[in-house]
Amino acid sequence: MAVMEYIDAIRLAMKEEMEKDENVFILGxxxxxxxxxxxxxKGLQAQFGEDRVMDTxxxxxxxxxVAIGAAMVGMKPIAEMQYCDFMLPATNQIISEAAKIRYRSxxxxxxxxxxxxxxxxxxxxxxxxxxxxxxxxxxxxxxKIVAPFTAxxxxxxxxxxxxxxxxxxxxxxxxxxxxIKGDVPLDDYTVPIxxxxxxxxxxxxxxxxxxxxxxxxxxxxxxLEAEEGITARILDLRTLQPLDKNAIIESVRHxxxxxxxxxxxxxxxxxxxxxxxxxxECLFELDAPIMRLCSPDVPAMPISPTMEKFYMLTKDKVKExxxxxxxx
Amino acid sequence: xxxxxxxxxxxxxxLAESLVSATIAKWLKQPGDTIEQYEPICEVITDKVNAExxxxxxxxxxxxxxxxxxxxxxxxxxxRIAVTTAATSPSTTEVNTSGNVQRVVESASANASVGDTSxxxxxxxxxQTLAAEHNVNLQAVQGTGMxxxxxxxxxxxxxxxxxxxxxxxxxxxxxxxxxxxxxQGLPHANPAVSPEQYIQASPAATRNxxxxxxxxxxxxxxxxxxxxxxxxxTLIDVTPLRNAIATNMRQSVSEIPHAWTTIEVDVTNLVxxxxxxxxxxxxxxxxNLTYLAFLLKAVVNAIKDYPIMNSVWAVNKIIVKRxxxxxxxxxxxxxxxxxxxxxxxQKNIAGLAREIEELASKTRQGKLKLDDMQGGTFTVNxxxxxxxxxxxxxxxxxxxxxxxxxxxxxxxxVINDMIAVRSMANICLSLDHRILDGVICxxxxxxxxxxxxxxTLDTKVY
Numbered sequence: 023m024a025v026m027e028y029i030d031a032i033r034l035a036m037k038e039e040m041e042k043d044e045n046v047f048i049l050g051x052x053x054x055x056x057x058x059x060x061x062x063x064k065g066l067q068a069q070f071g072e073d074r075v076m077d078t079x080x081x082x083x084x085x086x087x088v089a090i091g092a093a094m095v096g097m098k099p100i101a102e103m104q105y106c107d108f109m110l111p112a113t114n115q116i117i118s119e120a121a122k123i124r125y126r127s128x129x130x131x132x133x134x135x136x137x138x139x140x141x142x143x144x145x146x147x148x149x150x151x152x153x154x155x156x157x158x159x160x161x162x163x164x165x166k167i168v169a170p171f172t173a174x175x176x177x178x179x180x181x182x183x184x185x186x187x188x189x190x191x192x193x194x195x196x197x198x199x200x201x202i203k204g205d206v207p208l209d210d211y212t213v214p215i216x217x218x219x220x221x222x223x224x225x226x227x228x229x230x231x232x233x234x235x236x237x238x239x240x241x242x243x244x245x246l247e248a249e250e251g252i253t254a255r256i257l258d259l260r261t262l263q264p265l266d267k268n269a270i271i272e273s274v275r276h277x278x279x280x281x282x283x284x285x286x287x288x289x290x291x292x293x294x295x296x297x298x299x300x301x302x303e304c305l306f307e308l309d310a311p312i313m314r315l316c317s318p319d320v321p322a323m324p325i326s327p328t329m330e331k332f333y334m335l336t337k338d339k340v341k342e343x344x345x346x347x348x349x350x
Numbered sequence: 351x352x353x354x355x356x357x358x359x360x361x362x363x364x365l366a367e368s369l370v371s372a373t374i375a376k377w378l379k380q381p382g383d384t385i386e387q388y389e390p391i392c393e394v395i396t397d398k399v400n401a402e403x404x405x406x407x408x409x410x411x412x413x414x415x416x417x418x419x420x421x422x423x424x425x426x427x428x429x430r431i432a433v434t435t436a437a438t439s440p441s442t443t444e445v446n447t448s449g450n451v452q453r454v455v456e457s458a459s460a461n462a463s464v465g466d467t468s469x470x471x472x473x474x475x476x477x478q479t480l481a482a483e484h485n486v487n488l489q490a491v492q493g494t495g496m497x498x499x500x501x502x503x504x505x506x507x508x509x510x511x512x513x514x515x516x517x518x519x520x521x522x523x524x525x526x527x528x529x530x531x532x533x534q535g536l537p538h539a540n541p542a543v544s545p546e547q548y549i550q551a552s553p554a555a556t557r558n559x560x561x562x563x564x565x566x567x568x569x570x571x572x573x574x575x576x577x578x579x580x581x582x583x584t585l586i587d588v589t590p591l592r593n594a595i596a597t598n599m600r601q602s603v604s605e606i607p608h609a610w611t612t613i614e615v616d617v618t619n620l621v622x623x624x625x626x627x628x629x630x631x632x633x634x635x636x637x638n639l640t641y642l643a644f645l646l647k648a649v650v651n652a653i654k655d656y657p658i659m660n661s662v663w664a665v666n667k668i669i670v671k672r673x674x675x676x677x678x679x680x681x682x683x684x685x686x687x688x689x690x691x692x693x694x695x696q697k698n699i700a701g702l703a704r705e706i707e708e709l710a711s712k713t714r715q716g717k718l719k720l721d722d723m724q725g726g727t728f729t730v731n732x733x734x735x736x737x738x739x740x741x742x743x744x745x746x747x748x749x750x751x752x753x754x755x756x757x758x759x760x761x762x763x764v765i766n767d768m769i770a771v772r773s774m775a776n777i778c779l780s781l782d783h784r785i786l787d788g789v790i791c792x793x794x795x796x797x798x799x800x801x802x803x804x805x806t807l808d809t810k811v812y
Contacts, residue, residue, distance in 0.1 A: 065666075226503070278476040278502040309476035309502035350496050 023207055029199035031173040031206045032062055032138075035180035036100060038210065040070050043098060046184060047074040049085055050102030050138075059104055060140065060199055086112035086137065090120050090189075093135045098184055105147075106139035106155035106193065113158065120189040121164030136183045140196040141169070142234055142285055144334045148325035154286035154317075156262055159191055160295070166215055167263040169193040169233045173204035175260055178213030186215060193262075195234040202237065216261050218269035224253030226348045228273045230296055231283035232259040235335045239283055242341035252348040262292050270296060271303050278309030281347050285335055288316035310350040315343045357412055357430045362422045363403060365396055365720055371423045372396040373590040379411045385431060392428070395590045401720050409433035419590065469497030476502040484509045591685050602747035606663075610742050611788070612778040613795045617758055620644055620805045621773045627811060635700070639811065642732045643703035645755045648801035649730055650674055650694045656794040660727045661750045663784050677726030677746050678706065680713040681736070687713050688746055690726040699811040734758060734775065743780045751781045751791070753798075777802075 026034070039046045047070075048063055054077040057064030067075035078085050082103055089099035103109040109116075116137065123133045143152030159165055168183060168190060170176040176194065183190035221236065222243055229239045236258055243254040257273045259265065274280050280300060282293035293314045300312055317333055324330050362372055375393040379385055390402035391411070412432040416422045470493055473481070477500050481488050484505070491508045493500035588596070624639060631639040653659050653674050661670040674695040677688040689709040694702065712718050729746040734757040743752045756776040763772040777798060781791050 278474070306475045306479045309474045350499070350501070 023205050025203055026173055026206050027200055028170075028173045028176050028194075028202040028204075029060060029062055031177040031204075032180055032194055033064065033066070034206070034208075035177040035184075036063065037066060037069070039098075039181060039184045040066070040074060042210075044074075045096060046098040046100065047076065047092075048100045048102060049076040049078050049089060051078055051080055051085070051104045053077060053102050058102065060196060062138075062194075062199075063102065082108055082110075082112040083115055086115035086120070086135075089135045089137070090115060090123075090133055093120075093133045093189075094123065094131055098134055098136075100136045100138060100184065103137060103139035105151050105153075105196075106141045107150045107153045109137075109139050109155055110158075112137075116159065116165070116189065116191070117162050121162050124188060125164060132187050133189050134184075134187050135189045136180070136186075136192055137189070138180075138192045138194060140199075141193045142195040142197050143323040143330065144197050144234075146325070146327065146330065147323070149322040152323035152330075154193075154284075156191075156193055157286050157291045160262055160292055162263075164188070165263060166190040166261070167193065168215060168261050169195070170213075170260060171195070171198065171202070171233050171236045171258055173202055173206050175213050175219070175258075177206050178211055179215065179260065181210070182212040182215050185212065190215065193233065197234050198237075201234075213260070216264050216266060218266035218273075219258040219260050220255070220269070220273065221258050222254065222256040224255040224277070226252045226254060226277060227279040227281060227344060228255045228257065228277045229281045229283060229340075229344060230257045230259065230270060230273065230293075232262060232292070233285065235283045235285055235340065238335060238337040238340040239344075241337045242344055245337075245341060246344055246348070250345070250348075252345065254344055254348075259292070259296070265292075265296065265299065267299055267303070270299055274300050274304045275307050278307050279347050279350065280308075280310075281313045281315060281343055283315045283335065283340060283343075285317055287319045288314055289319050291316055310347060313343060313347050315340060355432045355434050357432055358407055358409065359427045360391070360403075360405070360429050360431055362394075362416075362424050362426050362428050364424050365394070365401055371421050372401075373421045374416045374418050374428065375400060375590070376418055377414055377429075378402070381411050381413060383411045385409055385411055391431075395594070396720060400716050400718060403428075405431065407431060407433055421590070467493075467498035469493070469495065469499035472497075472499055474499075474502065477505055480505040480509070595685060598747055599744055602745050606745050606747065607783040608745060608780050609783045609786075609788075610778065610780050611791055611795065612740060612776050613799055615775050615777055615799045615802050616763065616772050617641075617775050617802060618773045619807070620802060621758065623805050623807055623809055626807060631700075631703075631811070635704070637704065637707040639700075639703050640706060641734075641758070642706055642730075642755065643699050643811075644805060645732075645802065646676060646691070646694060646702045646706070646730060647699050648798050648805075649728070649753060650676065651801050652794055652797035653728060654695060655797055656790060658786065658790060659751055659794055661785055662727075662748050663750070663782055668785055671727040673725070673727065675725045675727045677729040677749070678709055679729060679731035679746075679752075680710050682714055687718060687723070688726060688729060689713060689718055689722045690724065692725060699809075703811075729753070730755065733778075740776055741778055743778065745780055745782060749782075750785045751779055754778045 036048060048066060050058075052059055053063040054067040054072060054075045057066070063075060078088070085101050085103070089101040092099045103112065120133045120135055123131050139155065141154045141156065145152065156167060156169065159167060166183070166186060166188060168179045170179045180192055183192050221240060224243065229243070231239055236256065239254075239256050243256060246252040246254065255273055255276055257269060282296050284291055284293055286292065293316055297312045297314065300308070315335065317335065320333070324333055365372060372394040373396070375395045377392045379391045385391060385405045385408065387406065387408045388404045391405050392403050393400050394403055409431040411429065413430040415430065416426070416428040422428055473488060477488070480486070480502060486505055486508060488500060491500050491504055494504055495501040620641065624641060624644070628639045657670050660674055661668050673693050676691045676694040678691060680687050680689060689712065691697070691702065691705045691709065697705065709722065712722065726746060726749065728749055729752040731743055731752065731754045733741045733754040737757055739756050739759065741754050741756065743754050745752045754777065756778065758773050758775045760771055761774045762769050763774065765772070777795065779791055779795055
């Protein structure tokens with residue numbers, strides 16, 4: 023066990039897998055000499071050489087395409103998109119090729135790629151460095167999508183993603199990189215893809231979320247319990263696709279009141295699907311309308327600090343929403 | 351508060367890049383005190399150092415939010431300063447809503463018990479399911495939700511209550527508790543909302559819970575005497591500084607494999623040299639020419655020859671620092687600090703003596719700044735100043751080594767088969783055995799010894 027930052031846990035997962043399996047390699051913009059713009063891959067090229075930690079041209083479509091090709095002949099590529107905002111040129115490769123290879127070839131071929139991409143704002147990054155791309159890929163059968171929130175999950179999910187025989191999109195939250203620290207075992211463990219994680223027990227409301235905003239949810243829940251006696255059950259989805267339906271349903275049944283929280287904007291986000299599952303499965307257990315707290319439906323993250331603050335979720339916004347649901 | 355005053359939140363500033371929190375050491379301003387712009391409002395402790403936080407605005411201290419001794423995250427509100435403005439603004443209400451959790455609770459509970467009952471007959475699917483399951487007549491259930499709505503929990507509580515009242519009939523009338531309940535006089539007391547929740551709305555309870563009681567005596571440093579069976583023990587609260595020292599020491603001892611070595615140095619010539627110079631120096635410069643200054647010079651020059659002494663263990667590599675920044679251990683009555691002489695290799699003996707004097711007096715007055723504490727690459731401790739002749743120092747994490755200079759003692763020494771009375775001193779070195787080994791440290795200490803013994807009456811201090 024060691025206490026480490028979220029970003030260190032990601033790096034450690036890649037390092038361990040590369041030491042274990044020589045088919046694992048990394049490719050992406052500035053991942054080699056520079057060690058990634060966030061230092062996620064720092065030191066890996068020095069350890070594993072240029073052939074296994076490859077700097078690529080600024081062409082995301084090529085990064086994904088090369089990774090898919092390599093994966094189909096037995097390699098285990100980890101493709102880094104510098105920001106998920108830059109990932110869109112690669113969507114055709116990811117959605118039309120990677121996601122469909124197993125289906126199209128009637129199980130003859132598979133595509134074990136991992137695409138890592140940082141999501142999230144609040145870093146004064148503006149339009150091109152703050153987006154959450156999960157809703158773009160969410161709902162594409164054939165893709166798995168994970169979005170860890172703790173350092174423990176960051177390592178365990180990335181290792182599970184690398185082991186997975188099919189394409190996995192690994193959305194890491196750039197605000198978590200340095201902010202989230204936690205105990206991470208130094209041994210070889212994985213966090214299974216497809217399993218949600220109950221972070222906190224409670225009887226008044228259920229909060230369902232993923233990635234960085236859970237940090238606010240946990241803080242708000244502690245405060246609400248101490249100040250007003252409201253107890254919240256918090257479920258970390260961890261895997262966005264496939265969603266852990268049973269865990270969602272189970273967590274709703276305990277309280278009948280659900281708040282879904284994510285940083286991606288509200289319309290068509292992951293929360294919409296979670297909400298639909300709940301209304302399909304839990305109608306007679308609901309005690310309040312399903313609530314969603316998400317970023318507003320505006321085209322882009324503002325660069326102005328004041329407006330960025332308005333756009334982003336905060337502990338206070340989450341707390342207020344949780345309180346409103348509790349007193350409903 | 352008059353209408354034309356606004357309250358400005360003061361947050362814990364980012365004092366250094368890596369800093370995430372700091373501890374309030376002392377409030378320099380109390381509520382009601384006037385504050386000039388840039389005037390210090392409080393002292394904070396970070397990373398073993400005291401710093402003052404200046405006010406960015408002019409006004410009157412309205413409210414202290416963080417307590418003395420409390421660790422506060424960067425960006426959290428520590429106090430509020432009232433500023434008088436010409437135009438009336440609505441910001442007082444804004445402050446109220448952001449800070450006042452209580453009020454919301456009060457209004458929420460007020461909603462629940464009296465007044466609005468527009469949602470009284472709106473039943474959610476969960477409520478209907480439960481009512482059908484347990485045969486509950488919903489008209490008999492008291493609603494605590496918004497607009498008097500019966501919540502899922504209300505039904506569950508009603509069911510539970512009915513079950514318990516059936517088994518223990520006598521217990522249904524709990525006269526003591528009933529009289530405090532906000533539901534007094536209503537047909538059904540509601541156990542889902544405990545009396546404690548309402549007591550919480552009183553200010554005293556909230557204060558105790560949040561730990562923000564301003565009239566409370568500050569936590570540091572309280573000494574309590576506890577009398578147990580006639581034998582008393584003194585309990586001393588651990589101050590933030592003590593805690594920082596403890597943490598650093600523990601980290602150093604548990605992470606660094608320490609090894610220890612010592613040598614003996616003949617400082618007779620140094621004693622003569624200093625005796626020759628010290629009075630004249632004191633008159634000219636106004637501060638003392640200490641032995642430590644000569645020793646530091648000798649150590650710094652030895653580090654130049656053996657730069658590996660000036661390094662840090664970084665797991666898969668060793669970082670050798672270019673600048674030689676000497677951390678100087680300075681003890682006070684109840685703590686030890688290690689302020690740093692930056693680029694000590696660029697200074698002559700007089701310059702080092704001045705730095706020593708400055709840092710020591712700053713330490714004793716508690717005036718060290720964060721900047722004074724950072725960047726040390728090698729530590730020297732003048733343990734001789736408190737009479738020690740041998741010590742086993744703990745390395746100042748994450749440096750590679752720490753050197754102590756012990757008492758100067760006159761002793762009979764054999765020189766050329768004759769016995770002479772010489773001034774002798776021990777120099778001890780603890781080293782990080784991951785980086786350094788015996789041979790290199792031996793050579794380094796020999797070089798220190800040569801340098802110290804090389805001082806003659808002709809040595810220049812400028």
